Amino acid sequence: MQSQREKLAKPFAQVWTEADYRASAPAKLIVCGEHAVVYGQPAIAVALSDIRARSALSRGPRGSGPQIIAHDLQTVWNRETAADNPLLQLVERTLEQLEVAERDLEISFSSEIPIASGMGSGAAIATALVRVLAAYAGRELRAGEISAMVYASEQRFHGTPSGIDNTVVAYEQPIWYQRPPAQPDGTRPAPSIESLQISAPFSILIGDTGIRSATHRPVGAVRERWQKQPERYNRLFDQIGAISAQIRSCLASGDHKALGALLDANQKLLGQIGVSLPKLNQLVRAARNAGALGAKLSGAGWGGVMFALVTPESRDAVRQALLDAGAARVLETLVGVPS
Numbered sequence: 423m424q425s426q427r428e429k430l431a432k433p434f435a436q437v438w439t440e441a442d443y444r445a446s447a448p449a450k451l452i453v454c455g456e457h458a459v460v461y462g463q464p465a466i467a468v469a470l471s472d473i474r475a476r477s478a479l480s481r482g483p484r485g486s487g488p489q490i491i492a493h494d495l496q497t498v499w500n501r502e503t504a505a506d507n508p509l510l511q512l513v514e515r516t517l518e519q520l521e522v523a524e525r526d527l528e529i530s531f532s533s534e535i536p537i538a539s540g541m542g543s544g545a546a547i548a549t550a551l552v553r554v555l556a557a558y559a560g561r562e563l564r565a566g567e568i569s570a571m572v573y574a575s576e577q578r579f580h581g582t583p584s585g586i587d588n589t590v591v592a593y594e595q596p597i598w599y600q601r602p603p604a605q606p607d608g609t610r611p612a613p614s615i616e617s618l619q620i621s622a623p624f625s626i627l628i629g630d631t632g633i634r635s636a637t638h639r640p641v642g643a644v645r646e647r648w649q650k651q652p653e654r655y656n657r658l659f660d661q662i663g664a665i666s667a668q669i670r671s672c673l674a675s676g677d678h679k680a681l682g683a684l685l686d687a688n689q690k691l692l693g694q695i696g697v698s699l700p701k702l703n704q705l706v707r708a709a710r711n712a713g714a715l716g717a718k719l720s721g722a723g724w725g726g727v728m729f730a731l732v733t734p735e736s737r738d739a740v741r742q743a744l745l746d747a748g749a750a751r752v753l754e755t756l757v758g759v760p761s
């Protein structure tokens with residue numbers, strides 16, 4: 423039997439090539455509506471297909487049970503060492519649901535998505551794991567089924583996820599997402615998910631603050647503030663929801679200038695609900711000063727990433743301005759290209 427150290431010593435690229443089954447899932451970016459979406463407002467998110475989490479599956483030694491090999495963390499999780507690990511539990515539940523009898527499996531994963539940075543790294547890893555298990559079981563799972571499995575797992579990380587992350591990652595297309603708030607009995611009605619029309623693809627630069635922030639912290643802080651001042655926060659969430667509706671129209675019409683102004687307006691409101699940070703504000707300001715059409719944080723905030731809407735003329739200057747303002751890295755992607 424291979425020791426855990428031997429398993430971890432293999433580069434993931436080799437594990438991937440040698441594996442019996444492979445699957446992957448994309449990063450995501452919330453264009454607008456984060457936080458407000460937890461309170462029933464609409465939000466827009468897109469999948470970033472060229473930034474991915476990957477999972478590879480091979481048969482494991484007899485009697486080993488499922489083992490998750492987290493290459494990036496240089497860790498192995500199994501029933502003995504990490505029975506309550508959320509990803510191991512997701513794997514166990516998925517195997518149960520897929521009615522897989524043979525469960526001695528080595529499931530490796532690696533991700534290009536920066537963790538705890540608002541780009542859906544957790545949802546993408548979970549989705550890649552569910553997809554590779556479905557491939558092993560010889561089952562075609564619909565995006566909605568995968569999304570539901572991942573949602574149940576995300577609930578363990580932060581109690582009240584809106585479900586937008588798992589949805590956009592599993593559907594892998596731009597979405598309009600709205601979910602009515604939880605009912606007094608705690609149940610949450612099903613979300614309305616629409617595939618979004620983007621008539622003219624647009625370029626963005628994603629600036630990473632390099633500050634990791636677990637989603638549940640800002641989400642919990644916003645909840646506390648909302649409980650103390652419900653009218654004020656409901657008003658802010660309503661305004662963010664109205665911006666999402668206007669952004670939807672801009673995406674359909676291809677009006678990038680108006681889109682930029684609306685991103686700026688959304689950022690201002692995110693500042694007012696208290697989830698921005700001086701470093702995020704600095705990057706947003708630097709991007710705008712260098713000619714971006716608009717810029718805002720994306721995801722839960724208190725760190726993570728921001729993005730700037732750029733034109734071919736402003737792209738290089740904005741990239742340099744983000745680096746000069748202290749971005750840990752800058753990623754570039756084109757949003758709205760049919761996959």
Ligand code: PMV
Nearest residue numbers: 456457540583584637721722
């Ligand atoms: O930071 P992320 O990628 O986990 O995004 C969280 C988005 C929120 O709207 C803040 C929370 C949610 O559940 O929708």
